Amino acid sequence: MRITKEYDERRNEILDTAEKLFHIKGYENCTVNDILKEIGIAKGTFYHYFRSKEEVLDAVVSRYTDIVMSKANEVLKIDSISSEEKFMRVFMAMRITSEVDGDVLNSIHKSENVLLHQKTLSSIVTAMAPILVKVIEEGIEKKVWSCRYPLQYMQIFLASSLTLIDEGIFELNADSQMKIMPALISILEKMLDVNEDFFMKLLTEYWQR
Numbered sequence: 604m605r606i607t608k609e610y611d612e613r614r615n616e617i618l619d620t621a622e623k624l625f626h627i628k629g630y631e632n633c634t635v636n637d638i639l640k641e642i643g644i645a646k647g648t649f650y651h652y653f654r655s656k657e658e659v660l661d662a663v664v665s666r667y668t669d670i671v672m673s674k675a676n677e678v679l680k681i682d683s684i685s686s687e688e689k690f691m692r693v694f695m696a697m698r699i700t701s702e703v704d705g706d707v708l709n710s711i712h713k714s715e716n717v718l719l720h721q722k723t724l725s726s727i728v729t730a731m732a733p734i735l736v737k738v739i740e741e742g743i744e745k746k747v748w749s750c751r752y753p754l755q756y757m758q759i760f761l762a763s764s765l766t767l768i769d770e771g772i773f774e775l776n777a778d779s780q781m782k783i784m785p786a787l788i789s790i791l792e793k794m795l796d797v798n799e800d801f802f803m804k805l806l807t808e809y810w811q812r
Contacts (some may be wrong), residue, residue, distance in 0.1 A: 612799050672730050742795070
């Protein structure tokens with residue numbers, strides 16, 4: 604008996620399977636045929652939903668980005684916290700260890716998942732920079748800080764932060780990471796023209812959570 608499924612259900616099944624196989628085999632070693640075999644569908648069915656394996660990859664990356672953006676946008680709605688607290692909460696929204704299986708996150712760092720890794724970092728920087736800009740603009744309006752190039756500074760800050768503390772790019776031990784973060788925060792303070800240690804207490808609190 605032929606089993607038919609609703610569009611979104613079948614699409615999500617393909618994505619769930621592909622994500623699992625990328626974790627097990629690595630994106631580079633996983634083929635469309637591997638996905639078909641795992642689900643038990645015809646090639647035509649796959650291409651009804653996705654034009655290529657890379658389009659599946661983009662959809663998997665979008666899943667991660669959507670989780671981060673959803674968390675960050677929820678923070679934007681909070682009016683009862685300071686601008687600096689809001690900035691740190693939005694920034695820390697990029698920690699998705701409670702929403703995504705740890706083994707899956709670790710698999711992103713495999714050499715055979717380099718494209719997945721690269722696309723994930725790029726997608727998050729692109730999505731999160733404008734959200735952080737909203738926080739920056741709120742702080743400017745409240746005269747908490749000033750910032751000459753909000754979008755460009757946030758792109759630089761995010762790209763630097765995500766790259767330097769990413770274990771898949773730089774092999775830093777815990778001590779080195781603890782030294783990198785204060786340095787990044789110091790750069791942020793200069794970008795926003797605020798006093799030294801403006802964010803440091805908040806950083807310590809969030810880093811220990």
